Amino acid sequence: MDESSNSEWNWDFYEELVDDVEENKNIIQCISCGKCVGDCPASKVSSFNVRKVIGKVLRGDKSVLKDSDIWYCYLCERCKRVCPKDNINIPLLIINLRNESFKKGYGPKYNDLRKYVEMSERFLKTGVVLDEPLGKKLPAERIDELNEICNFARIKYVFKASKSTTKSKKRKDKS
Amino acid sequence: MNTTNLALNLTEIEEMYPENPIDFFRDKKLCLFKACLEKYFPGVRFGIEDFLTDLELNVMTCTNQSCCSGTFFQRNLITRAQFGAINERNLSEINKIADILLFSCNGCYNSLIRGREFLNNPDVRKKTQDILNQLKNKNNSDNYPGKYEIVDDLKLKLVHDLDFFYLIKNSVVNALKYDLKDMKVAVHYGCHYLNLSRDKDSIDEYLRPKTKLEELITLFGGNPVDYQERESCCGWGASQVVIHPKEALKITFNKLKSAENVGADFMVTPCPTCLYTLSKPEYREKMQKWYGEKLEIPTIHLNELIAILRGCEEERCITLRRKTPRIEEIFEIITQ
Ligand code: SF4
Ligand code: SF4
Numbered sequence: 083m084d085e086s087s088n089s090e091w092n093w094d095f096y097e098e099l100v101d102d103v104e105e106n107k108n109i110i111q112c113i114s115c116g117k118c119v120g121d122c123p124a125s126k127v128s129s130f131n132v133r134k135v136i137g138k139v140l141r142g143d144k145s146v147l148k149d150s151d152i153w154y155c156y157l158c159e160r161c162k163r164v165c166p167k168d169n170i171n172i173p174l175l176i177i178n179l180r181n182e183s184f185k186k187g188y189g190p191k192y193n194d195l196r197k198y199v200e201m202s203e204r205f206l207k208t209g210v211v212l213d214e215p216l217g218k219k220l221p222a223e224r225i226d227e228l229n230e231i232c233n234f235a236r237i238k239y240v241f242k243a244s245k246s247t248t249k250s251k252k253r254k255d256k257s
Numbered sequence: 258m259n260t261t262n263l264a265l266n267l268t269e270i271e272e273m274y275p276e277n278p279i280d281f282f283r284d285k286k287l288c289l290f291k292a293c294l295e296k297y298f299p300g301v302r303f304g305i306e307d308f309l310t311d312l313e314l315n316v317m318t319c320t321n322q323s324c325c326s327g328t329f330f331q332r333n334l335i336t337r338a339q340f341g342a343i344n345e346r347n348l349s350e351i352n353k354i355a356d357i358l359l360f361s362c363n364g365c366y367n368s369l370i371r372g373r374e375f376l377n378n379p380d381v382r383k384k385t386q387d388i389l390n391q392l393k394n395k396n397n398s399d400n401y402p403g404k405y406e407i408v409d410d411l412k413l414k415l416v417h418d419l420d421f422f423y424l425i426k427n428s429v430v431n432a433l434k435y436d437l438k439d440m441k442v443a444v445h446y447g448c449h450y451l452n453l454s455r456d457k458d459s460i461d462e463y464l465r466p467k468t469k470l471e472e473l474i475t476l477f478g479g480n481p482v483d484y485q486e487r488e489s490c491c492g493w494g495a496s497q498v499v500i501h502p503k504e505a506l507k508i509t510f511n512k513l514k515s516a517e518n519v520g521a522d523f524m525v526t527p528c529p530t531c532l533y534t535l536s537k538p539e540y541r542e543k544m545q546k547w548y549g550e551k552l553e554i555p556t557i558h559l560n561e562l563i564a565i566l567r568g569c570e571e572e573r574c575i576t577l578r579r580k581t582p583r584i585e586e587i588f589e590i591i592t593q
Contacts, residue, residue: 103337104378123490124497127504154501156494157331158448159367181333197499198332209323212296218320228323230392231342237334 092142118161304560327368338384344372434568436478
């Protein structure tokens with residue numbers, strides 16, 4: 083199938099992404115050589131094809147945000163290593179696309195993030211993801227700092243979401 | 258301003274101390290970056306801590322260090338600037354107490370190096386510093402503002418445990434009580450060691466095959482075996498094993514299977530996150546269920562392996578790992 087048949091060239095999407103993450107400007111250098119795909123672990127086990135993702139972005143095809151594909155990237159940075167161009171940072175682009183997808187409500191639901199609810203909670207309460215069994219705990223003042231740093235971050239909402247689920251569960255249990 | 262060059266310059270040390278690179282570290286303060294997964298594999302921490310202590314080096318951990326937060330950045334739960342601020346906070350605290358920061362985890366190492374790289378973007382740098390400046394608002398302490406500044410020429414230098422052990426390999430070998438008895442060993446470097454983007458800055462570094470693990474295994478009296486999936490991912494993939502377990506564990510399966518195919522006795526890795534994915538009994542069971550084959554190859558972290566070879570007690574190297582397939586067997590073979 084012709085990859086570029088059903089959408090016209092349109093730079094708006096590309097510009098939006100560059101506006102958000104300046105490094106994305108480099109994807110314009112992509113020569114479609116496909117080296118990134120050949121070495122990509124995600125491409126071996128799913129239909130994720132990063133060369134096509136770049137193509138879609140450059141054509142302004144926002145359907146890429148709805149595709150489940152972008153959620154298959156391993157962020158392993160292999161593509162960055164093998165790409166013949168110097169500064170194309172695909173994992174960063176993928177993180178950016180996922181962010182846009184999240185904002186539009188297409189991203190995986192919070193239940194996909196269940197493990198992260200716990201981890202986020204622990205991080206904001208203790209400063210670590212797994213309890214430190216080998217040393218002292220992080221002082222309270224440092225934990226306050228981390229909470230300040232994470233103000234308005236999604237990590238806090240995941241935490242809140244977990245609180246409301248536990249509450250409603252408790253309520254259910256009582257009734 | 259180059260804010261990225263935090264990595265310890267290994268070539269320079271080799272040139273300065275051709276006989277005994279360990280001497281470079283004699284008057285330095287060494288800090289071990291605490292990796293979350295050391296909770297499950299305490300031998301990863303003990304393995305290097307005990308060794309450095311025995312060498313009479315000045316080694317410590319930093320009470321004020323938090324998790325590297327790479328996992329939250331990768332899952333879009335914090336922004337680049339927030340990730341940057343967490344990094345800079347850690348760097349600034351550790352810079353106060355140490356000269357060298359050592360990493361037992363590819364993920365932490367990559368987080369701190371990458372967090373710094375992000376600061377090359379002026380917008381991210383400004384936002385990161387703004388976040389750090391705001392910390393004074395809530396805490397009415399004299400320390401603020403300016404408690405955490407982005408310092409370009411940090412005294413602190415970062416080094417991965419694998420690079421460190423390789424640099425001081427003679428001292429390592431001298432400290433060993435046992436050897437690997439010619440066992441066949443498959444090495445797994447892990448993506449975030451293999452694919453470091455800074456290597457692209459020098460064509461030499463970029464083209465040179467990474468063979469430090471193989472060389473160490475040979476020095477330890479083992480037999481490093483080549484296998485098809487040597488460079489492939491462990492399957493963790495920034496939580497792919499949680500998001501898409503069937504696909505991710507297929508990668509894990511192929512990797513372990515490929516090492517078993519060439520008769521490897523065990524697999525060694527310098528990363529606890531890879532170790533977690535490659536060894537977790539629950540994942541092994543799932544792989545057996547989904548792909549119909551039981552994989553028994555044990556996996557060991559480099560730091561644990563060095564501890565076993567040094568003759569450390571079980572509690573200091575493979576504690577908590579008894580459920581891992583055949584790990585005790587390897588322990589017995591080495592130490593018999
Ligand atoms: S970072 Fe993502 S796109 Fe790049 S090689 Fe790894 S899985 Fe593929
Ligand atoms: S390797 Fe680089 S240039 Fe080639 S298709 Fe992938 S992103 Fe484009």
